[in-house]
Amino acid sequence: MTIKLNLEEVSLSGIAGKRPIIVSGPCSAESEYQVVETAKQLEKLNVHVYRAGIWKPRTRPGTFEGRGTVALPWLQRVKKETRLLITTEVANRQHIREALKYGVDILWIGARTTANPFAVQELADALHGLDIPVFIKNPINPDIELWIGAIERINRAGIKKIIAIHRGFSSYRNSHFRNNPQWEIPIELKRRIPELPILTDPSHICGTKEFIFEISQRAMDLNFDGLFIESHINPEEALSDKNQQITPKELGKLLNRIVFRSLTITDSKLINILTKLRTQIDQYDDELLDIFEQRMNISETIGKFKKENNITIFQPGRWEEIVENRIKQGEKKGLSTEFITKVFKAIHQESINRQNRVMN
Numbered sequence: 516m517t518i519k520l521n522l523e524e525v526s527l528s529g530i531a532g533k534r535p536i537i538v539s540g541p542c543s544a545e546s547e548y549q550v551v552e553t554a555k556q557l558e559k560l561n562v563h564v565y566r567a568g569i570w571k572p573r574t575r576p577g578t579f580e581g582r583g584t585v586a587l588p589w590l591q592r593v594k595k596e597t598r599l600l601i602t603t604e605v606a607n608r609q610h611i612r613e614a615l616k617y618g619v620d621i622l623w624i625g626a627r628t629t630a631n632p633f634a635v636q637e638l639a640d641a642l643h644g645l646d647i648p649v650f651i652k653n654p655i656n657p658d659i660e661l662w663i664g665a666i667e668r669i670n671r672a673g674i675k676k677i678i679a680i681h682r683g684f685s686s687y688r689n690s691h692f693r694n695n696p697q698w699e700i701p702i703e704l705k706r707r708i709p710e711l712p713i714l715t716d717p718s719h720i721c722g723t724k725e726f727i728f729e730i731s732q733r734a735m736d737l738n739f740d741g742l743f744i745e746s747h748i749n750p751e752e753a754l755s756d757k758n759q760q761i762t763p764k765e766l767g768k769l770l771n772r773i774v775f776r777s778l779t780i781t782d783s784k785l786i787n788i789l790t791k792l793r794t795q796i797d798q799y800d801d802e803l804l805d806i807f808e809q810r811m812n813i814s815e816t817i818g819k820f821k822k823e824n825n826i827t828i829f830q831p832g833r834w835e836e837i838v839e840n841r842i843k844q845g846e847k848k849g850l851s852t853e854f855i856t857k858v859f860k861a862i863h864q865e866s867i868n869r870q871n872r873v874m875n
């Protein structure tokens with residue numbers, strides 16, 4: 516069942532070719548120079564909207580919580596001196612009031628706020644009767660209903676220009692992502708509310724610069740509507756999220772590298788099916804890698820234990836038992852004996868190598 520909302524397209528003045536929508540700017544507004552200089556460099560790229568956090572919801576106290584209202588005139592300068600639209604995160608009624616006073620074009624609701632219906636309702640009440648676009652990030656937990664609920668609350672307040680931002684989902688288990696993308700959730704959101712644009716935020720998904728390109732390309736291959744990427748003139752000196760910010764120059768290169776596939780309607784349906792399947796494969800591969808990493812860490816811990824207690828690495832009884840059991844388990848799952856034997860031999864060999872390293 517699809518959900519019918521009262522939505523209107525967000526018009527982005529500035530540059531030709533509206534898809535993909537690119538939002539970029541620093542995690543936080545830190546100084547007038549950093550805000551304006553970053554914007555001037557981003558203006559030269561295909562960026563539509565300039566982002567900068569003024570009030571930062573930090574997980575732990577005692578870290579940089581944003582410059583607050585004094586930074587709003589800096590954003591206002593960006594609006595005056597460049598063609599970029601400006602957006603900042605709002606988490607309460609007061610933030611909305613201040614942001615509107617300084618002509619912020621688009622408001623954004625952060626992941627921690629989306630997770631809290633009381634906070635979202637407060638924002639919805641404050642927005643009642645206004646005509647301003649709102650970005651709504653997914654909640655930090657993988658709960659699509661909570662995300663849809665926030666979108667509905669804002670829409671019921673009369674806001675018709677809404678864009679969802681997919682920024683990944685936190686998990687307790689270590690993963691090479693800061694926030695797992697769990698692509699099936701934004702895909703399901705698109706299915707439930709087809710006319711709702713969705714941007715992907717690879718910066719907060721990755722947590723480091725490393726996979727920003729891959730995640731961006733994947734988002735484009737999945738037909739999402741754009742990207743929300745953090746950019747800072749000097750990432751090493753950033754006061755928040757320094758590991759995941761890239762310079763405007765790096766962003767330019769990244770945008771040039773992305774293949775924006777455009778296809779005829781009939782083809783795109785087929786490609787969509789294939790891309791979704793491939794995305795599931797990619798996701799399972801990501802999980803496999805995380806599991807391999809965790810398994811090898813345990814092998815090393817066992818290596819230390821064996822060293823301290825003076826026992827040999829190779830324990831034939833244990834190994835035979837493992838292979839036999841895994842083959843039986845694999846058979847039940849339709850996996851051939853040959854495949855299971857090869858995979859577990861390779862895993863076992865790698866475990867021995869790791870333990871060897873620890874012991875010697």
Ligand code: PEP
Pocket residue numbers: 542568572624625626627652682719
């Ligand atoms: C941000 O965009 O800087 C931010 C705080 O993001 P999120 O709400 O996704 O954590």
Ligand code: MN
Pocket residue numbers: 542543745755756
């Ligand atoms: Mn950030």
